[in-house]
Amino acid sequence: MSNPLVDIQKLDKKYKLASGMFNSQERIVHAVNDINLQIRKGETLGLVGESGCGKSTLARLITRLEKPTSGVINVKGENINTYNKESLKAYRRNVQLIFQDPYSSLNPRKSAAVIIREPLTIHGIGDRNTRRQAVLDLMEKVGLSAEQANRYPHEFSGGQRQRIGIARALILRPELIIADEPVSALDVSIQAQILNLLKDLKDEFGLTYLFVSHDLNVIRHMSDRIAVMYLGQIVELAETKDIYDSPFHPYTQMLLSAVPSYDPQKRKGKATIKGEARIEGVQGCIFQNRCIYKLPVCLEKQPSLKRMNDERFCACHLAGSIKVKE
C-alpha cells in the first residue's frame, strides 16, 4: 500500500458552548472524537453520517479552517497543524473545497469569470492573459460556455452555480478536493449531471476526493471506500461493496435499512429504527441507546475502531458476529 495522501491520527475537536445569562452550565460538544483515518492518493473516500455527527467539522479540520483540540493531520508526511502562514497558503493551493449551497457560496456581486479567477489572483499565478485563458478553459471543462463568463450568479440555475463552484475549486489544480454535500441542494435531474462531472474531472485531473454526504445512494455511487460517522466517531470503515453487502456495525445496518427503496414491490415493514442520536453523559458505547444488540459490556466500555481484516474496520464489541436482519 502506498503512503496515504492524508493521514489523520487521534484527532479530537471539542467546542465549548458559552455559558450565557440563563445558562450557567458550561457544555462541551465533542464534535470529532479520536478519529484515525487515511485518505489514499487517487481514491474517493466517502464520509457519511447524519446531521451533527461531525462530518463537516472533520472537513474543516482537514482544510485547516479549524485547529484540532489534539491529534495530528499529516498531509504528504507533513503535519499541517504546525504550518505557519506562508506554508498554510501553499497548502491551501493543494486542498480545495466544494460547498453544499451554490446560492450562498458564490459572491452575488462578482461575475462567474471573476469568481473562478479569484484563487489565481490571490496566489499571484500567471498574468492577465494566462488567467483569462485558464478560466475559459476550465469553464468549458465544467460545462459552461464562454458567453456565460460575464454573467452574475443570479443569472445561473442551481446546477450551473455548482459548476462555477467546482471550477473555482479546480483552477489552482489541487490534489485533494473536499466536497461537502455537493449535490444535496440540487434537484434530482441536475444531481446526476454534477455527479457525472465530478467523476470526469477526477480522472482528468488525477484528483483525490473526500466526498461528504448524508445520502447513502449518492455516496455509494461515488466512493471507493466509505467511513460511517456517528456522534463524532468513525464507527465503520470499509470498501463500498462491503459496507452495502454486509455492514458490520449496527448503526450502518440501521442507516441502510432506513433508506427508502425505489422499488414499490420491496416495501419495508415497520422500521426497526428507534430513538435519536444522543450523547450527553453516557459511559460506554455511543450507540447504546439505539442498538438492538446491546450487551452489558456496551454500557461500560467504548469500543475502539478495530481492524477486522485488511480493509475493514469497525467499532463495535460484536463486530463480525451480527448478521443483517432481512
Add this chain to the structure above:
Amino acid sequence: MCPKIIMPPLLEIKELTTVFDTNRGRIKAVDGVSLSLQQGETLGIVGESGCGKTMLALSIMRLIPPNGSIINGTVSFQGQDLLKLSSEEMRSKRGSDVAMIFQEPMTSLNPVIRIGEQIAEAIRLHQKLPAKDALAMSIEQLREVGIPEPERRARDYPHQLSGGMRQRVMIAMAMSCHPQLLLADEPTTALDVTIQAQILDLISELKIKNNMTVILITHDLGIIAQTADNVAVMYAGRIVEKSAVDDIFTRPLHPYTKGLIDSLPSGGDDIGRKYLKTIAGSVPGLYNLAAGCRFRERCSLAYDKCAKFEPDLKEIEPGHFAACWKVQ
C-alpha cells in the same frame, strides 16, 4: 376480477389554475391540474423544486400567498367546492376536515409558546372546551404521535425539541381535530434518514388508524415508492403523468418520469456503471413559457408537434395517464 364499487371521491380537483402576479409578470404556478382521491388513499405528488407541488397543496387549503390567486377550477371536498366557501367557512374546514403539515417544523411552531398550549389552542379553535380539558387532550395527542413523557414534554418550548420531535408535534397538531384529509408537504426533507423512516411510519400508522386520506408531496422517489398508492408527477405547473405507484416505477410512460427514474443513483444495478443517465438542461422558468410541451427542450423524443401544441393528460393504459404526444 370483480368490478370495483365506485365510491364518490373524497377530493376532486378539476382544472385548478393558480397564478401569481409578480413585477416580472404573471406566472401560472398551477396550470389546469385535475386530480381525484378516494377515501383512505395515499396520493404522492412528486416533482422538482418550482414545479408547483406546494402551490397545489396551498391552493387546496386556500392558503396561497397574497400575490397569488386561483383563477379557475374547482376543489370539491365531499361534494362541496372549497373555493366557493366564505373565508369563515373555510377556516372551520381547515384543521377539522383538511389539515396540513410542512417541511420545516421550526418555522411553523410559535417559538415562545409551550407546545402543549399550541396544540390546545388548535383544539379550542374547533371545539368549545375548557382550557384544562384541551390541554389534557393535547397531551393525549402527543402520546399518540410517540413523544415520550408527554406530560413533561407538553411544557417544553419548540427549541427544546429535536427536529424529529418537532415534526411529531406538528403532526399531533394536525391530527388534533381528526381531519379526513392530511396534506403533508415534504414532511421529512429536513430530517435525517433514520428519523425520516420513523416519521413516515407514524404517518402511515395514523392514516390506517383514523381511515385518513393523505396527499404526500415530495421530491424523493424513494419515499413515493415506499408510501404512496397512486402517484402524480408534476413538471412546470402541470401533471405530466399519473398512475398507480407500481406502474410508475415499472412502466413509466412520460419521458420526464423515465428520465427522473433513470437518473437516480439507486445502488443496485448501477454499481460499476460509471455514469448516471441524465436529463439534459434544467427546468424552464415559468415566465414567458413558450407554446407547446414544457418538457420538449429537454426531451430526446421531441418532434415538431411538441413545439406547437401542449399535450393533455390522456389515459394510455387503464388507470395510467400521461401527457405526451409520443405515447398517445
